Amino acid sequence: MLETDVIVVGAGPAGSMSAIQLRNYGLTVLVLEEHSTIGKPLHCSGLVTPRTLESAGLDHSLVLNEIKGAEIFVGDVKPLVLGNDVTRALVIDRVAFDKYLANQAVLNGAQLNLGHRVTHIENTPSGTTVVHANQKTFSSRILFGCDGWRSKVSSHLGNTKKDLIWCYGGEGVVPNHPKDTVRVYLDAEIAPNWFGWTIPIDNKRIRIGIGTTFGSPERKPIHLFNKLLKQYPTHFEGLNITSLSGGFIPLYTPQVIESRNSLLIGDAASHAKPTSGGGIYTALEGAKTAAETAYQALSSTQAGSIQLNSYHSAWSKTLGKELVRGSELRKVFMDLQSNNQLPTVINTLSIKPLKKMVHNYGDIDYPSALVNPILRAASAMIGPALQLSKMSRASLPLKRFVSQLASQK
Ligand SMILES: Cc1cc2nc3c(=O)[nH]c(=O)nc-3n(C[C@H](O)[C@H](O)[C@H](O)COP(=O)(O)OP(=O)(O)OC[C@H]3O[C@@H](n4cnc5c(N)ncnc54)[C@H](O)[C@@H]3O)c2cc1C
Structure with missing residues (x-):
């Protein structure tokens, strides 16, 4: 059985940034990712702040567009138009972003096993964790749960409650969308408890989506998506949809995010922002806090008596406070x-x-x-x-x- 300092479950932004940071601290890292390709399937609109790219250690090479403003619509009220010449957000190639981070982790010396879906987790009496994936077992002193909104590691820690936003959307080509402005639709009957959005990728292409909390069948996001297109016909005139998919955003809800030898990071910890649903920045920053906690724990204790309980308090002092x-x-x-x-x-x-x-x-x-x-x-x-x-x-x-x-x- 392969034994490492840390097993990281999931190679999204949280997992790959965790692996990069853990390697920077000199720890041995094994990343287990269920899919055979990093970044796919894609469930994200790829809108991030410039700060997020800095946090990822990336230049602008994966930036597709710069956003300077927003138009906010509700019913037939005159829209709120915000923005000036300052770049507020960036539209990125999210698949390439995830690939870049995973590649950095491997270049830093992390072992990445693709096609390894974690199905079972056990704690041993000696304090190590045994993880089953792809009919093999792996063991580590610390386990990082970076496995997204349906996290197996989170369930292992006993979490059951989530505040999920159910989304539907994709990409399309439309003739008349401002190139540097996102549109947000707040109508209660179109996106109850959430909002709809369009994000320009360039002069023609947009990312378009809608989200809502769970509800009655007519609240299914696919129906709401069609309602959005009907309610704002001038915005979507001539729209040619090129891809569509669903997805879930686990908005911040208090969770158990640390145990004796496990930590949860990113969506697995329900760390998506409750105001916008963005979770890439919090995933990257959470990974940094978690890696530092793991390093300190491993360097100050012997096997079997690891103390990871400073993670929650460290996180609460920084972005955790903002999520609350x-x-x-x-x-x-x-x-x-x-x-x-x-x-x-x-x-x-x-x-x-x-x-x-x-x-x-x-x-x-x-x-x-x-x-x-x-x-x-x-x-x-x-x-x-x-x-x-x-x-x-x-x-x-x-x-x-x-x-x-x-x-x-
Ligand atoms: C429709 C939609 C639009 C969004 N738009 C934005 C946006 O514009 N900006 C933004 O900041 N955020 C956005 N988000 C949120 C963002 O995508 C997530 O917050 C972000 O991906 C979290 O990163 P993560 O690494 O925690 O999780 P993920 O990116 O979900 O990565 C988890 C990884 O774990 C793997 N995994 C899961 N289970 C297992 C298992 N059992 N074994 C092994 N591997 C496993 C998965 O395959 C995946 O690779 C959006 C989300 C949705 C659904």
């Missing part, structure tokens, strides 16, 4: 959407000073950075002490929006 805030913002969003208050919010955010705040503080990776400036601006607009009782009837939804943000802050 993000899930509070999501509650505000869901409340506004289900109460049909989003048109008013769109109108409110179109007011110049608030829009400026969004431009100055809006950050896809750290959405909570916008809460305090918005509260300050809203407070200045509607009275220093938020004298909500004196607001006109028309401002009531704004009052609700501001009070909700203030209470969730």
